[in-house]
Every structure is written in structure tokens, then in C-alpha cells.
Amino acid sequence: MSSSRLDALKAAFPHTIPVLTGFSFLGMAYGILMTAKGYGFPWAVLMSLLAFCGSMQYAAVTLLTSAFDPLAALALSLMVNARHLFYGISMLRRYRGTGKIKPFLIFGLCDETFSILCSAQPPEGVDRQWFFFFVTLLDYLYWSAATLAGCVIGSLVTFNTNGLDFVLTALFVVIFLGQWEQRRNRIPALVGVGCSILCLMVFGPDNFIIPAMIVILAVLTLMRKHLEGEGGESC
Amino acid sequence: MLTSTQMMLLIVMVALGSAITRFLPFLLFPDGRPTPAYILYLGKVLPYAVIGLLVVYCFKGVSITASPYGLPEAAAVGVILLLHLWKKNTLLSIGGGTVVYMLLIQTVFV
Numbered sequence: 001m002s003s004s005r006l007d008a009l010k011a012a013f014p015h016t017i018p019v020l021t022g023f024s025f026l027g028m029a030y031g032i033l034m035t036a037k038g039y040g041f042p043w044a045v046l047m048s049l050l051a052f053c054g055s056m057q058y059a060a061v062t063l064l065t066s067a068f069d070p071l072a073a074l075a076l077s078l079m080v081n082a083r084h085l086f087y088g089i090s091m092l093r094r095y096r097g098t099g100k101i102k103p104f105l106i107f108g109l110c111d112e113t114f115s116i117l118c119s120a121q122p123p124e125g126v127d128r129q130w131f132f133f134f135v136t137l138l139d140y141l142y143w144s145a146a147t148l149a150g151c152v153i154g155s156l157v158t159f160n161t162n163g164l165d166f167v168l169t170a171l172f173v174v175i176f177l178g179q180w181e182q183r184r185n186r187i188p189a190l191v192g193v194g195c196s197i198l199c200l201m202v203f204g205p206d207n208f209i210i211p212a213m214i215v216i217l218a219v220l221t222l223m224r225k226h227l228e229g230e231g232g233e234s235c
Numbered sequence: 236m237l238t239s240t241q242m243m244l245l246i247v248m249v250a251l252g253s254a255i256t257r258f259l260p261f262l263l264f265p266d267g268r269p270t271p272a273y274i275l276y277l278g279k280v281l282p283y284a285v286i287g288l289l290v291v292y293c294f295k296g297v298s299i300t301a302s303p304y305g306l307p308e309a310a311a312v313g314v315i316l317l318l319h320l321w322k323k324n325t326l327l328s329i330g331g332g333t334v335v336y337m338l339l340i341q342t343v344f345v
Contacts, residue, residue, distance in 0.1 A: 077252020088260030163337035192287025
């Protein structure tokens, strides 16, 4: 590996440590669950490698025990993953000019990679593109490797991991706090939290994401004149 | 049980749904053509709103009307906030908050 790529890898790794922790736990749990359902290796690993969408992969477990319906699976996946649309719109400018690695950056744009890359800046002298690439690649490998580990050695884990998945919640909270420090980010942040809580109360925990996305979009659209006046840097 | 063909098809469908949601914005607004100002505006404000959505999503299962009233989550977020204000070290804030949360739900709020 060239030294500039190695520098980018070294700069990327610390940002991914919380994801390593969270994905080790959740990826293994997924492998264990799929093995228990009779779809362990290679199916669980294939799903992680090809779909790479944690919450939908968990949701898809329920499809294994119901009647086979591929179109329903596609529809469910589109709905559960709809939030990716917002990540893509947010990263249009950042990923501009990333050339041949761009398809991989887009393919690997999960919640965690998005939350890191929409706020983290690579250190001075580190190539942006390769920094983006390694954060994306590491998160992808953590998830797939953890799924494999769950399938193969999942039954050997005996220490009390209860609550370990909170590490990803903590990651999002810390990124939220980091964004909050910039005054001009606060109104969109409050719009996001406010509309989401409102929709959570109205639609309940299982069905609030898509209504929340629509309400957020509507409110931000209505506030465009006000917010655009404040300028600001694209994510 | 699903057959191998059915399982493979199921995986492809889930992967397709995920890929469509990830690639669609980039396909609709490619590098070469000017992106509408409205979309650029959304690109500026959505990151902050959508992280807010993710945070709410993480706490969606927490009940403030039934025991333990969201106390472990509130305490852990409090620790994250204090550590963040004190040291400004991302990994310390995340690690500290997670350890406190795990200790609380494993020992205090069992």
C-alpha cells in the first residue's frame, strides 16, 4: 500500500473504533440469530456482504419464517432503508469527484459511516478520498466479519454483553453534540429531533421513521428562506 | 425452510432495496450536471436533522412512564455530555457513556 493510503487508513481507524465495538456485538448477534433460525453460514454472511443494512437485516429475519414473497421483501427493504435517501442528498457534494471509489462509498453508506463522514475532517495532509474510503471499508468489514464470527463461534461468548449496543447510540449522541456546537446547525438539529419525537408519539416506535422524514422535509422546506440566509457549509 | 434459491432471491431483494435507497440521490443528481439549488440546500441542513432523527430512533423503545423511566439512558447521556464538555474526546465520551449504561442495566436496573 502506498504511504498516502496508509496515512489515510491510520487517520480513519480511530474514527471507526466505536463502530468496531458496536458492530462486533450487533453483527455477531445477527450471525447467532440467523444460525438459530437455520440460516447461518453462508447465508447470514452473504446477506451482510451484499445488503449491509443492519436494521433491515434484523427485520428480514421475520421474512424467513413466513411465506416466501420476494416483492414484499423488496418493499420492506425500501421502507426500512428509506432514510438512506437523506444520507445520499447530504453527501452529494462531499462525494463529488471521488472517481472510481464512489460506487463503493455509496454502497457502504450505512448510518454509522454516514454519521462519521458527515462531520469528521481528515487531518491536514491526509487524502480526503482515501479517508472516506477506509472509514467506509473498515465499517463494512467489521459488520461482515462479526456476522461470520457470530455464525462460527457465537455460542462461545459468555460474558454479559447486555447493553453493549448502546455504543452506537452513544456514537450518534456524541456526533449530535459535536454538530450542536456550531450555532447555525442548531435549528436543523432541533427540527430533526422535534419532528421525530412528534412522529414517534403519533405513529409509535415501529412506524415513525417515514412520517418523520416527510415532516422534517416539509419543515426544512418551509424554513428555507430563513435558514439559507445563515449560509453554512455543505456536509 | 426456504430453499437455497429462495434464500438467495430473498438476499438479492433485501440488497436491492438497500442499494436503491443509497444510490438514488446520486443517480438523480450526478456530478456532471448542476444540482438544483433546493437539493443543495437540503444537503446543507439534512445532515443535522437526520442525526437528530437517528438519536430519537435509538431511544424509541424507552418508556418514561414505566420503570425504569428511561433513567439508565438519561444517566448515560448525562455522562456523555459531561465527558464531552470536559475532555472533548469522542472515544472517551462514547466509552464512558456505554460503560455507565451497561453497569446500570446489569447491576442497578436489572
